[in-house]
Amino acid sequence: MDKWLWYARVTKSRSLAQKLISSRHVRVNSDKISSASKTVRIGDVLTITLDRRILVLKVAVLGTRRGPFEEARKLYEDLSPPPPPRQAPPSHPALREAGAGRPTKRDRRKIDAWRGDS
Incomplete structure (x- = not known):
């Protein structure tokens, strides 16, 4: 599991992947x-809770090495929900x-x- 997360570039290192799994x-x-x-199989759906987002990834390929980003994207199908829309800042500052x-x-x-008074 930690190798696959590292191969798919979800984490920067295997030790970070191990900490994410153990927590x-x-x-x-x-x-x-x-x-x-834990072994990963093709077709498994991984739900990964990161700091500010939730990733839902379906394993497509197991992978054999940590390659560039484009190669890593082929390891999974991203099923993550879209991020919530950001609120637009007010068009003008509050008037006093x-x-x-x-x-x-x-x-x-x-x-x-x-x-x-003087």
Whole structure:
């Protein structure tokens, strides 16, 4: 299992793949696994929970080496759900109502003059 995750470029190293598996973030056909030595078969569906996303991969080829990205993409079929749409930032910054917020120096002088402070 750890070799296949490394071959498919899901993780940067085999030790990271082993940590991911031992922390029970990988499922094979909806069963959680905790052993990095679990064998992977063609047709298995892997559900991998990463930091900010969930990968659902169907094993197409077992692979024999860690090759370039294009070769790694041929090892699986990506069944992952699309990421949630991002919220667009507001088109203009929030406008402050007149009179709201901290008074300016000029406003402070007027307030002091009204109260009779010097």
